[in-house]
Amino acid sequence: EADLTLFRCENGVEAALQYAKMWCRYAKDLLAWMEKRISLEQEFAKNVMKTAEGAKITVAQQELMPLQYIYTMALEQDIKNSVTSRRTNELLQSRCYQALA
Amino acid sequence: EADLTLFRCENGVEAALQYAKMWCRYAKDLLAWMEKRISLEQEFAKNVMKTAEGAKITVAQQELMPLQYIYTMALEQDIKNSVTSRRTNELLQSRCYQALA
Numbered sequence: 574e575a576d577l578t579l580f581r582c583e584n585g586v587e588a589a590l591q592y593a594k595m596w597c598r599y600a601k602d603l604l605a606w607m608e609k610r611i612s613l614e615q616e617f618a619k620n621v622m623k624t625a626e627g628a629k630i631t632v633a634q635q636e637l638m639p640l641q642y643i644y645t646m647a648l649e650q651d652i653k654n655s656v657t658s659r660r661t662n663e664l665l666q667s668r669c670y671q672a673l674a
Numbered sequence: 675e676a677d678l679t680l681f682r683c684e685n686g687v688e689a690a691l692q693y694a695k696m697w698c699r700y701a702k703d704l705l706a707w708m709e710k711r712i713s714l715e716q717e718f719a720k721n722v723m724k725t726a727e728g729a730k731i732t733v734a735q736q737e738l739m740p741l742q743y744i745y746t747m748a749l750e751q752d753i754k755n756s757v758t759s760r761r762t763n764e765l766l767q768s769r770c771y772q773a774l775a
Binding site (some may be wrong): 595596598599602603605606609610613617620621624625627628631632635638639641644648651 | 696697699700703704706707710711714718721722725726728729732733736739740742745749752
């Protein structure tokens with residue numbers, strides 16, 4: 574029905590093509606944002622994990638230090654969260670970004 | 675009491691000094707991790723905000739696009755979250771890191 578209306582209008586085909594072009598650019602802009610957003614999350618998770626793993630080794634090397642168990646737990650939580658975050662973002666990458674790209 | 679026990683031991687003073695030195699290194703390692711962790715959060719928040727602001731401008735320039743309102747809301751939420759995150763990390767920096775450093 575919309576097709577017919579457009580077809581009857583003056584410049585209807587041109588208007589439809591113009592809209593399709595704009596839609597395309599809009600989708601491309603959104604995909605660029607999505608890709609950037611996912612890569613920021615991945616990079617952040619990777620860096621947090623690397624930092625936590627380094628700190629965990631350093632903390633474990635020492636003995637009988639105050640709050641050592643608490644800090645080790647916090648570092649392990651950082652590592653666990655980063656693993657979850659990376660997995661989630663891989664899913665987003667394959668299910669959302671790649672599905673739309 | 676612990677002071678007296680150490681004082682009476684052979685090498686008690688040396689042991690105490692040794693422990694103090696190890697404690698110092700442990701604190702320094704933890705502070706280095708804390709500083710790195712805070713700076714990662716700050717950098718991530720800054721990048722997410724910058725990306726969202728860029729995408730928001732691009733999305734706003736176009737008209738009558740599908741899900742435009744939803745994407746604008748998501749981008750604004752990203753910006754709001756980043757502002758909150760930066761403020762929280764500034765607090766952590768001044769109250770935790772600088773207080774211990």
